[in-house]
Amino acid sequence: MNTFKNISLKSFNTFGVEARAAELIEIFSLDDLKQILPRLVFEKYMFLGGGSNVLFIKDFDGLVIVNRMKGLCADPISENDIHVTALSGENWHDFVLWTLDRGFYGLENMSLIPGTVGAAPMQNIGAYGVEFKDYCLTVDAIELATGEIKSFDHATCQFGYRESVFKRVLKDKYFIYQIHLKLSRNSPIQASYGNIQDVLKLKGISNPSHLDISNAVIEIRSSKLPNPLDLGNAGSFFKNPVLEREKAEILLTAFPTAPNFSDGDMIKIPAGWLIEQCGFKGYREGNVGSHKDQALVIVNYGGASGQEIYTYSEKIISEVAKKFNLVLEREVNMIGF
Ligand code: EPU
Numbered sequence: 001m002n003t004f005k006n007i008s009l010k011s012f013n014t015f016g017v018e019a020r021a022a023e024l025i026e027i028f029s030l031d032d033l034k035q036i037l038p039r040l041v042f043e044k045y046m047f048l049g050g051g052s053n054v055l056f057i058k059d060f061d062g063l064v065i066v067n068r069m070k071g072l073c074a075d076p077i078s079e080n081d082i083h084v085t086a087l088s089g090e091n092w093h094d095f096v097l098w099t100l101d102r103g104f105y106g107l108e109n110m111s112l113i114p115g116t117v118g119a120a121p122m123q124n125i126g127a128y129g130v131e132f133k134d135y136c137l138t139v140d141a142i143e144l145a146t147g148e149i150k151s152f153d154h155a156t157c158q159f160g161y162r163e164s165v166f167k168r169v170l171k172d173k174y175f176i177y178q179i180h181l182k183l184s185r186n187s188p189i190q191a192s193y194g195n196i197q198d199v200l201k202l203k204g205i206s207n208p209s210h211l212d213i214s215n216a217v218i219e220i221r222s223s224k225l226p227n228p229l230d231l232g233n234a235g236s237f238f239k240n241p242v243l244e245r246e247k248a249e250i251l252l253t254a255f256p257t258a259p260n261f262s263d264g265d266m267i268k269i270p271a272g273w274l275i276e277q278c279g280f281k282g283y284r285e286g287n288v289g290s291h292k293d294q295a296l297v298i299v300n301y302g303g304a305s306g307q308e309i310y311t312y313s314e315k316i317i318s319e320v321a322k323k324f325n326l327v328l329e330r331e332v333n334m335i336g337f
Contacts, residue, residue, distance in 0.1 A: 001025055001032040012051045012066065014114060016232030017306045019056035019336075021064040028068045028089075030142065030177060037147055039063065046335065047175060049116030050091065053123070053234055057306040057336040067118055069177070072098055080185045083137065088118025088176045092125070100214055104183035106135045108214040109190055112221045114228070114235060118176040122166045123331075124159045128193040128217055133159035135181045141166070141174035149177065161263065162239055162331055189213060195220045224293045232300030233291070237313060238271040238328040251324060271320075271328055272296035278319040288312040310334065 004024045010016055012024075027033050039045070044062030048054070069089035077083050082104045086095050092115050096107045109130035119125070120132045121139045136159070139152045158165040166174060191197060191208055199216040200208050208216070226233050243251070248267035252258055255277070261268045275281065275295040282292035287304035289312075291297040298309060298316075317328050 001027055001035070009051075009056055009060065009064065012048060012064070013054055013056060013234075014050070014052040014228035014232060015055055015234050015300050015304075015306070015309065016228070016302075017056055017300060017304060017309065019306060020059045022059075022061050024064040024066060026066045026068050028070075030069070033065075033142065033175060033177075034147055036063075036065065037144060040144055049089070049119045050114055052114035052228070053119060053331070054333045054335055055234065055306050055309055057310050057334055060335060067116060071178075074102065074104060077182065082183050082185070084181045084183050085178055086117045086181075087178050088116060090117040091115075092117055092120055096214070099183055100211060103185055105185065105187040105210040106130075106181070106183040108210045109193070109196075109217055111214040111217045117179055121157060121159075121164055121176060121179060123162045124164050126162070127221075128196055129190050131159070133157070135183060137180040137182050139166075139176055140178045140180070141176045143174055145173070150174070161242060161268075191216075225297060226291055226299055231291075232302075232304070233297050234332045236271070236296045236331050237298040238275070238296060238316075239331045240268050240271045241274075241326050241328065242266045242268050243326070247326075251326070255324070270296075274320050274324055274326075274328070275316055278316070278323055280316055280319070285312060285315075290316070306336070310337075 007021055007024045009019045009021050025036060046064055048064055048066050067089040069087040071087040072090060073085050075083045084099060084104060093112050095117055096111050099107055109128040110125060113125050113127055121136060125132050136154055139157055140149055141152060142149050166176065189208055189210065191200060191213060196213065196216050199219055205212050225235065242263055243266060245267060248260060252260060259270050259273050272295045275290060280290040281295040283290050286308065287301045288308050289299055289301060291299050298313060300309060320328050
C-alpha cells in the first residue's frame with residue numbers, strides 16, 4: 001500500500017482538474033483494504049478507480065482510496081463457455097483485449113471504455129448495443145462496515161441503464177472487489193448498431209469477426225470521443241433521458257427530427273442531440289466547452305477548475321430545460337458538491 005499526504009489529484013482524474021486530497025492511499029490487495037477499513041467508520045473517504053467518471057469541484061478534505069488490485073483468470077464451463085474472473089483495479093479496456101486475445105468473446109462492443117473493471121458493474125457500462133449486465137454472472141464485494149465478502153448475483157445487482165444497486169441503496173456500503181463473467185467462444189456478433197455497420201461497410205467487411213467489431217468500436221470511439229490525454233474529459237457527461245411514451249410523444253411532435261430509441265416501455269432521446277440543438281456542440285466558454293464531434297462530452301481545454309466545468313454543465317441543463325422541458329441528469333459523479 002502507498003500513502004501520500006496533501007497530494008494533487010490532477011493525474012488521478014481524466015478531466016485533469018486541479019484539486020488536492022488530504023490523504024491518498026493506493027491499495028493493491030484485499031489485505032490492504034482490510035487494514036484501512038476501521039478508519040472508514042469515522043473518516044471522510046472516497047474510492048477512485050481510473051478517475052474517468054468524476055469531477056472534483058473542490059479539494060477533497062478526506063482520504064482517497066485508489067484501487068490498484070490486479071488479477072485475471074479464466075476457467076472453462078463447457079466446450080464453448082468460459083468463466084472469467086477479474087479483480088476490480090484492472091483497466092477495463094486492457095481486460096477486454098485480454099479476453100479477445102484468448103478467444104473469449106462478448107465484450108468486444110465495449111472496447112475502449114475508459115475506467116476500471118470495478119466501475120463496470122457500478123454503473124452498468126455499455127456501448128454499441130451491449131451492456132455489462134449481458135455478461136455478468138456475479139459481483140463480489142466487501143461490506144465496509146463488517147469486512148465480510150458478499151457475492152451479488154445478477155438479480156441482486158439490480159442493473160438498469162447506467163444503474164445498479166451499488167449506486168443506489170448500497171451506495172458507499174460496499175467495495176467491489178472482483179467480477180465474474182460468462183464469455184463464450186461462439187458469442188453472437190452484435191453489429192446492428194448504426195455506426196458499426198457503417199465502419200464495416202467502409203472496410204468492405206461483410207462477415208465480421210469479434211475482433212473486427214472491437215476494431216470498429218475502437219475506430220468510432222477514437223474518432224468521436226476525445227482522448228483525455230489530449231483533452232481532459234469524462235466521456236458522456238449526461239445520461240440520455242429516458243421518457244415515458246406520453247412525454248416523449250409531446251417532444252417528438254414538437255421536434256419530429258429528434259432521434260429516439262425504444263427502451264422497453266420508455267423512449268430514450270440522445271442527450272447529445274438535445275444539447276446540440278441548444279447550440280452547444282463545439283461551443284467554448286473560457287477553458288471549458290462541448291466537444292465538436294459529440295455534444296454529450298464536456299471538455300477541459302486546459303486549466304479549467306472543477307467549479308468552472310460544473311457551472312458550464314448547469315448552463316447546458318438550464319438551456320435544454322428551457323427548450324425541451326426536460327431536465328438532464330449528470331452521468332459523471334460530482335465530488336465536493
Ligand atoms: N447525436 C447528436 N449530436 C451529438 C451527439 C449525438 O445529434 O452531438 C445523436 C447521434 O446522431 C445519434 C444519437 O445522438 O443519433 C446517439 O449518439 P451516439 O451513438 O454517439 O451515442 P450516445 O447516445 O451519444 C451513448 C453512450 C456512450 C456510448 C455510445 C455508443 C450514454 C450517456 N452514452 O452515447 O457512452 O459510447 O452511446 O453506444 O449512454 C460514456 O458513457 O462515457 C459513453 C461514451
